Amino acid sequence: MTKRALISVSDKTGIAEFAKTLIKNGFEIISTGGTSALLKKEGIDVKDVSDITGFPEMMDGRVKTLHPKVHGGLLYLRENPDHVKQAEDNGITAIDIVAVNLYPFKETVANPNVTLEDAIENIDIGGPTLLRSAAKNFASVTVICDPADYVAVANELNQDGDVSYDLKKKLAVKVFRHTADYDSAVDTFLSKALLGEKVKRLSFVGGEKLRYGENWHQEATFYKDLNGSGPNISNAKQLHGKELSYNNYIDIDNALLTLKDLNSKDPSVVIVKHNNPCGLATGKTLKDAFLAAWDGDPISAFGSIVCVNRVFDVETAKLLDKKFIEIIVAPGFDPAALEMLKNKSEGLRLLELEGFDQPFGSEFVYKHVTGGLLEQTRDIGLFEKWDVVTKAQFPDSKKGLSEFAMSACKCIKSNSISIAYEYEPGCYMLLGMGAGQPNRVDSIGKLAAPKARNNLKEIYDRNEALQSAMTYEEYVTQVFSECVMASDAFFPFDDSVVYANEFGLRYILSPGGSIRDAEVIETADRLGVSLVFTGMRHFLH
């Protein structure tokens, strides 16, 4: 029996070629007004839908294909004798392929001057109905809603004018996803236009079950962002190791954010633990950067996630010999380094993730709260201004180090403090950090500064030249006097400056903006500390 294809498309890309392929494969083509005219112009033999339905297209095209002769031909179950008989009795013949794409609703409402009337006329009713009927009967009907799929169907067409079940089911799911998305766009537009309500729908797919959630008794799933582009975990290729856990996803994200924010042209390494960068450094080589990042917090680095912005090389892989880390994320792995790392441990997860230099695909970030969803734009940028507010100058030569210090601060949970050190000209390391404290002075006085001192002790103890040149206290004093301390938000009181000064820190960055700024500046001046206000807060909760 002659096979029949129904074609009705707004986007007419590639449709003539596809129709010709169908004709070659013995299909009869049925089509709607505009599509039919185009195909006829291309010399293709086409039947108009009105010839099948016995009704003209009417009401400005609002009713073209909405007819039992069309939908019966799509929906009847071929193997059901009752359906077959009812089709015969009513002069309904099977339609085997449907190629439909919809009125451009999203494109229409993207125009800020769109009228309600225009938007409504662009709500396709017949098209989604054709697609849904065909997709519902996907075992017998091949349905195409995206011109990109013409080739796949053409390639698979067999002598019976059929394609594989596998392709048909994929195309059917694609249809329902597409019409859901289409209806969602209509809902979003009309809710706002008619009811003044905003609607947010996010699309995530996959639903990969994870071994457990944040803790063992919690269940967890990972959904891919359907619209995700740019560097993101969904684009990562796992080359080795056991599957990622819930916490791994979170830590990898933090690592990625930190390196993206740092945006250094130099080899850079971040070491993340519990959603905070505990080690961060740039270096002349990846190996140097790794060593400096590790020195930032050797204790926390145990069981950490390491993310780098260069191909992971053998020199750096050798450094991991006696170190336990969970994951390495890199834009690539040197083949020899990959072998070494694979042999190191079964569990070590190696992820290849390219595009660090690309912008993030999504402009927004979300946080679920009980009963709602918070949306905000990404925290892009570092400083809004560079105001040296104290008598003591803040040399311009410390700007690179200051940028490093603040970008580290941005990815550390508030109240965050970072202490950054230029350990070699142009090479920076995070020497100490304070994270997640409900007050800022603890972040400085109990965490960042003591940690920086401890780290310097380890560096001092293994360096004989340093030991013969000065005492440990002299070394700390010298290093601290060169460091930059950054704070993610303003100092509500002058105590943070007092604490920093007690540890010997001389250069401080803060967004400023407190009602007690004058008091803070006065204290800094009294202590001879140099203070810059950057004007941009970087809370991260």
Ligand code: 93A
């Ligand atoms: O106005 S409709 O909702 N009513 C219909 O019965 C109908 N059937 C197909 N829109 C309808 N279509 C749509 O027409 C298709 O989805 C396609 O986008 C468009 C193709 O029209 P033409 O072939 O006249 O260019």
